[in-house]
Amino acid sequence: MARLEKMPEPExxxxxxxxxPTFDTHPWVDGPALSKRxxxxxxxxxxxxxxDKPFTFDPGDNxxxxxxxxxxxxxIMSHVSTNFDRSGFQQDWNIVFPLDRLHELCDDGYIESxxxxxxxxxxxxxxxxxxxxxxxLAGLLKKDKVDAxxxxxx
Amino acid sequence: xxxxxxxxxxxxxxxxxxxxxxxxxIRPHTEAIKxxxxxxxxxxxxxxxxxxxxxxxxxxxLLSVLKLFEESSxxxxxxxxxxxxxxxxxxxxxxxxxxxxxKKIDLSDAGEMRAAFKKEMMxxxxxxxxxxxxxxRTTVGVxxxxxxxxxxxxxxxxxxxxxxxxxxxxxxxxxxxxxxxxKAFYYEAAAAQPGSASPTAEELDNWFxxxxxxxxxxxxxxxxxxxxxxxxxxxxxxxxxxxxxxxSQFGPNFPAN
Numbered sequence: 134m135a136r137l138e139k140m141p142e143p144e145x146x147x148x149x150x151x152x153x154p155t156f157d158t159h160p161w162v163d164g165p166a167l168s169k170r171x172x173x174x175x176x177x178x179x180x181x182x183x184x185d186k187p188f189t190f191d192p193g194d195n196x197x198x199x200x201x202x203x204x205x206x207x208x209i210m211s212h213v214s215t216n217f218d219r220s221g222f223q224q225d226w227n228i229v230f231p232l233d234r235l236h237e238l239c240d241d242g243y244i245e246s247x248x249x250x251x252x253x254x255x256x257x258x259x260x261x262x263x264x265x266x267x268x269x270l271a272g273l274l275k276k277d278k279v280d281a282x283x284x285x286x287x
Numbered sequence: 288x289x290x291x292x293x294x295x296x297x298x299x300x301x302x303x304x305x306x307x308x309x310x311x312x313i314r315p316h317t318e319a320i321k322x323x324x325x326x327x328x329x330x331x332x333x334x335x336x337x338x339x340x341x342x343x344x345x346x347x348x349l350l351s352v353l354k355l356f357e358e359s360s361x362x363x364x365x366x367x368x369x370x371x372x373x374x375x376x377x378x379x380x381x382x383x384x385x386x387x388x389x390k391k392i393d394l395s396d397a398g399e400m401r402a403a404f405k406k407e408m409m410x411x412x413x414x415x416x417x418x419x420x421x422x423x424r425t426t427v428g429v430x431x432x433x434x435x436x437x438x439x440x441x442x443x444x445x446x447x448x449x450x451x452x453x454x455x456x457x458x459x460x461x462x463x464x465x466x467x468x469x470k471a472f473y474y475e476a477a478a479a480q481p482g483s484a485s486p487t488a489e490e491l492d493n494w495f496x497x498x499x500x501x502x503x504x505x506x507x508x509x510x511x512x513x514x515x516x517x518x519x520x521x522x523x524x525x526x527x528x529x530x531x532x533x534x535s536q537f538g539p540n541f542p543a544n
Contacts, residue, residue: 151291162306216530216531220474222339225340256288259295260291264295267296268299
């Protein structure tokens with residue numbers, strides 16, 4: 134379980150001692166009721182399509198686009214870290230990329246629609262290095278009429 | 288560390304005008320970064336939706352994180368009230384169908400280690416192929432190499448520095464992704480055996496790191512990486528080839544030499 138106090142050493146100390154960014158601002162954007170929202174997944178699991186270049190820390194090469202029609206067998210993971218479980222993803226992609234679940238929530242009327250495009254970063258870095266890419270990504274989300282970005286870590 | 292990343296991303300994306308919500312796997316990181324909306328979940332790292340192949344549970348997690356959009360102000364950090372379901376008692380007894388290399392391997396003999404490694408992979412191949420047929424899916428493929436090539440490439444590090452099989456990424460990343468594919472192959476093959484619909488991460492880890500010839504080779508390759516000058520190779524040796532928890536649990540039992 135990801136309760137810090139229950140993690141084995143040296144993993145616990147590694148996580149507890151990680152340098153964390155701080156932010157002076159507290160952004161908050163209102164929107165319509167959940168049932169009227171369009172949702173996109175933004176993962177940090179290092180996900181991409183089988184033919185995409187894997188993540189290798191190349192400067193500026195920070196995220197991959199995952200079209201909404203991507204099949205489960207097309208999605209693989211090139212996250213640099215080995216310190217998290219991948220067996221869940223091997224058995225069911227929804228455990229990190231809940232696209233099937235989003236479509237079911239949409240069918241049941243909990244959300245209005247599912248975005249045309251989803252995205253994945255590889256999250257093993259200080260997020261301040263991802264700032265420019267993230268701000269540009271927000272523009273792409275707006276073009277896709279997304280008003281609910283669902284961020285999912287591993 | 289990904290909880291740190293999503294926390295930062297949420298700040299940037301929301302500042303640009305797109306509302307965000309997120310799952311948190313490490314509560315103290317989210318408490319410090321204060322993204323607009325976050326749901327802490329008490330699940331394993333790598334399992335943000337809790338458990339594979341349980342759509343109803345996953346939907347409860349998903350709805351809980353999406354319902355944070357109904358909050359009127361933030362930052363808001365809520366806790367998901369349920370633990371991930373565990374396997375039913377009858378399913379808990381899990382053992383890989385392929386008997387791993389029970390024969391003691393001479394860890395000072397690179398040739399013997401490679402032979403045991405290759406034989407083990409070949410024995411698992413039928414289970415892997417069954418897994419792919421059953422699941423209609425595999426997560427193997429990041430390295431772009433065939434499994435025979437992967438075993439030869441990794442095994443070569445025991446006593447040499449092999450040529451990089453890819454031109455678009457460094458040798459260190461080729462090794463990293465080859466090891467990712469190797470582990471995915473073993474885990475997917477092992478999970479295909481009867482007895483448990485969803486073996487837990489701990490069961491699979493204990494089998495792979497504690498019992499296989501592949502793990503013995505990886506512990507030895509880790510040691511070789513630590514002696515290289517290349518920084519990425521050293522990082523592979525320190526924390527990227529073998530999970531820290533497995534190094535401390537099984538590492539001392541498998542000295543490199």
